[in-house]
Amino acid sequence: MASVLLDRVFKTYPGGFTAVKGVSFAVPDGGFCVLVGPSGCGKSTLLRMIAGLETISDGAISIGDRVVNKVEPMDRDIAMVFQNYALYPHMSVYDNMAYGLRNLKTPEPEIRARVSEAAKILELDDDMLKRKPRQLSGGQRQRVAMGRAIVRKPAVFLFDEPLSNLDAKLRVQMRIEIRKLQRRLKTTSIYVTHDQLEAMTLADMLVVMNAGRVEQVGAPLELYERPASVFVAGFLGSPPMNFLDGIVEKPGRVRLTGGGELAYDAAHFGPPLGAEVKAGVRPERVTFSNDGSGLPFALELVEELGLGQLVHGRVAGGDFTVALPASHNAPSGEAQHLAIPADAVHLFDTKTGARL
Amino acid sequence: MEKRATFSNKFLPYLLVAPQLAITLIFFYWPASQAVKESFFIQDAFGTTSSFVGLENYRTLFADPYYFHSMGVTAVFAIAVTAASLSIALLLAVQADRGIRGKMAYQTLLVWPYAVAPAVAGVIWIFLFQPSLGYFAHLVRALGVDWNPLLDGNQAMTLVVIAAMWKQISYNFLFFLAGLQAIPKSLIEAAAIDGARPTRRFWTIVFPLLSPTTFFLVVVNIVYVFFDTLGLIDAVTGGGPAKATETLVYKVFQDGKLGGDLGGSNAQSVILMIIVIVLTSIQFRYVERKVTY
Numbered sequence: 001m002a003s004v005l006l007d008r009v010f011k012t013y014p015g016g017f018t019a020v021k022g023v024s025f026a027v028p029d030g031g032f033c034v035l036v037g038p039s040g041c042g043k044s045t046l047l048r049m050i051a052g053l054e055t056i057s058d059g060a061i062s063i064g065d066r067v068v069n070k071v072e073p074m075d076r077d078i079a080m081v082f083q084n085y086a087l088y089p090h091m092s093v094y095d096n097m098a099y100g101l102r103n104l105k106t107p108e109p110e111i112r113a114r115v116s117e118a119a120k121i122l123e124l125d126d127d128m129l130k131r132k133p134r135q136l137s138g139g140q141r142q143r144v145a146m147g148r149a150i151v152r153k154p155a156v157f158l159f160d161e162p163l164s165n166l167d168a169k170l171r172v173q174m175r176i177e178i179r180k181l182q183r184r185l186k187t188t189s190i191y192v193t194h195d196q197l198e199a200m201t202l203a204d205m206l207v208v209m210n211a212g213r214v215e216q217v218g219a220p221l222e223l224y225e226r227p228a229s230v231f232v233a234g235f236l237g238s239p240p241m242n243f244l245d246g247i248v249e250k251p252g253r254v255r256l257t258g259g260g261e262l263a264y265d266a267a268h269f270g271p272p273l274g275a276e277v278k279a280g281v282r283p284e285r286v287t288f289s290n291d292g293s294g295l296p297f298a299l300e301l302v303e304e305l306g307l308g309q310l311v312h313g314r315v316a317g318g319d320f321t322v323a324l325p326a327s328h329n330a331p332s333g334e335a336q337h338l339a340i341p342a343d344a345v346h347l348f349d350t351k352t353g354a355r356l
Numbered sequence: 357m358e359k360r361a362t363f364s365n366k367f368l369p370y371l372l373v374a375p376q377l378a379i380t381l382i383f384f385y386w387p388a389s390q391a392v393k394e395s396f397f398i399q400d401a402f403g404t405t406s407s408f409v410g411l412e413n414y415r416t417l418f419a420d421p422y423y424f425h426s427m428g429v430t431a432v433f434a435i436a437v438t439a440a441s442l443s444i445a446l447l448l449a450v451q452a453d454r455g456i457r458g459k460m461a462y463q464t465l466l467v468w469p470y471a472v473a474p475a476v477a478g479v480i481w482i483f484l485f486q487p488s489l490g491y492f493a494h495l496v497r498a499l500g501v502d503w504n505p506l507l508d509g510n511q512a513m514t515l516v517v518i519a520a521m522w523k524q525i526s527y528n529f530l531f532f533l534a535g536l537q538a539i540p541k542s543l544i545e546a547a548a549i550d551g552a553r554p555t556r557r558f559w560t561i562v563f564p565l566l567s568p569t570t571f572f573l574v575v576v577n578i579v580y581v582f583f584d585t586l587g588l589i590d591a592v593t594g595g596g597p598a599k600a601t602e603t604l605v606y607k608v609f610q611d612g613k614l615g616g617d618l619g620g621s622n623a624q625s626v627i628l629m630i631i632v633i634v635l636t637s638i639q640f641r642y643v644e645r646k647v648t649y
Contacts, residue, residue, distance in 0.1 A: 053545050074551040086542035090564045099560075103551035148550070 002064035002155035009059035021212040036199035037209035079149035087133040094129040159191040230353040258316030264345040276350040283323035285344035294337040394622040413623035445528030470526035478591030481519040509600025535569035
């Protein structure tokens with residue numbers, strides 16, 4: 001058990017490319033931190049730096065009270081689950097799980113006890129322990145990889161996109177299992193993914209990264225409801241947030257560049273008058289008005305999801321999606337009008353992307 | 357599932373494999389069958405007549421103490437060359453795989469010796485170890501060894517082993533390097549996190565995962581030592597001194613080509629053929645089962 005602290009961490013490769021640009025955040029003891037961002041944002045590099053597989057160019061990483069910049073991976077008291085599981089193909093499942101303990105010269109009876117304990121938690125039976133990794137399915141391999149991590153009882157678990165090689169159904173199942181396991185073991189965990197849904201559901205603490213920098217840190221719902229930048233707003237949520245360009249005309253009102261007006265909550269946003277803004281609206285906060293008032297919406301396509309409907313169309317010259325719950329009927333006819341409540345509108349600075 | 361080609365014409369597939377079949381039949385099976393046939397005959401001294409003698413050639417061979425001596429020499433030679441060339445090649449490949457500076461140049465240079473003809477390689481080593489002029493011979497003498505491979509059988513053996521091994525290292529190196537590069541990096545990283553230090557990582561993860569490559573190379577190297585070292589031995593020692601470096605294949609050449617005993621030489625070839633077939637099939641049947649994972 002330990003907290004993890006990153007203090008202005010940089011990673012610059014010999015070629016001059018800087019993958020991580022001054023990242024700082026702290027994961028509390030027992031917390032589940034998810035690093036999320038598009039591919040190439042530096043999240044995997046950062047995880048590998050915490051693991052000790054990449055050197056740290058500048059800044060400091062601490063696990064517990066100890067700065068680990070110069071500590072070998074094996075001495076950092078961590079365990080890592082890799083994207084391709086990295087199971088040793090020539091060893092049985094049992095030997096895979098026992099390998100780390102054997103390296104520590106743990107007595108064989110204790111190894112047996114700890115492996116069977118882990119196997120029980122992960123529902124791996126004795127027959128499976130005797131098999132080689134290639135004789136297991138993707139989900140079972142994933143479990144063995146987790147088993148290998150938990151037998152060592154490390155202070156920190158590191159997960160590098162562990163679910164991305166699984167099919168969609170199994171991914172959801174394993175996601176729940178990982179969360180339950182972490183709740184049970186209360187081991188500090190850092191988890192890397194590019195899947196925002198996985199990130200939202202797993203995290204206590206979400207770190208959204210973009211181009212080597214941290215965009216925002218916080219609880220998943222906090223980030224969802226109060227995104228600090230256009231990037232975070234657009235990255236979290238599926239379908240993503242809609243954006244409309246406009247100019248602040250008077251307090252509480254934005255004139256859209258493509259025509260029409262939008263009301264916002266002037267108690268929460270205080271942009272200067274005449275400022276160029278991006279107005280963000282979550283698809284699920286929008287409904288269709290029955291009386292012909294509101295922003296004109298040109299309907300193009302309705303996607304039926306069962307759980308609800310996605311209505312795609314155009315508003316003020318840009319793409320716009322409305323998510324309707326299953327109880328609502330999708331409107332018929334091309335010309336529609338949108339009812340957008342003022343408190344559903346987020347305003348961001350067009351130039352900097354920051355929340356206003 | 358393997359995708360199979362289908363042909364509308366019945367004869368086309370046979371026509372397509374015909375060149376390969378013809379080469380195999382003419383250059384492999386025909387000489388081999390000739391050897392088997394000739395091994396039952398004795399030729400007169402002028403090569404004009406030959407008479408059927410049944411197993412007489414084989415009987416003479418197995419009564420010849422030199423033949424068994426030659427088997428022993430071959431065994432020592434094969435084991436020494438294979439073991440030494442594989443371990444040195446593996447060491448070099450592991451170094452190259454670490455991503456040292458100038459990796460490409462290093463790899464290219466290491467591959468060159470493979471392109472050198474056996475006899476030429478032999479000549480190079482003769483010069484280096486030539487008792488009165490050779491540079492290495494000079495060094496060895498400086499260490500207090502009375503170096504003279506022309507008189508000392510063990511020294512002659514050492515010399516041919518070094519020369520044969522030197523050529524084989526390049527080939528083994530290439531395969532080991534490819535094998536090392538095929539091992540996913542994440543496995544090594546997982547082992548590093550799992551607390552294995554580099555040496556332990558090598559013996560518990562890398563070496564077992566290389567075993568298919570190692571197995572393949574053992575077979576190839578043994579076959580190389582059995583057959584392809586003829587030119588080298590001929591150039592370096594000529595089988596001497598006192599038959600100390602006379603391997604089976606060299607004895608075939610010696611007795612048949614130089615000694616004119618075609619029947620006896622063919623009998624030796626047949627036995628050599630059987631030995632290699634047996635060795636290879638044992639290796640494939642029993643060893644390969646253990647190296648797949």
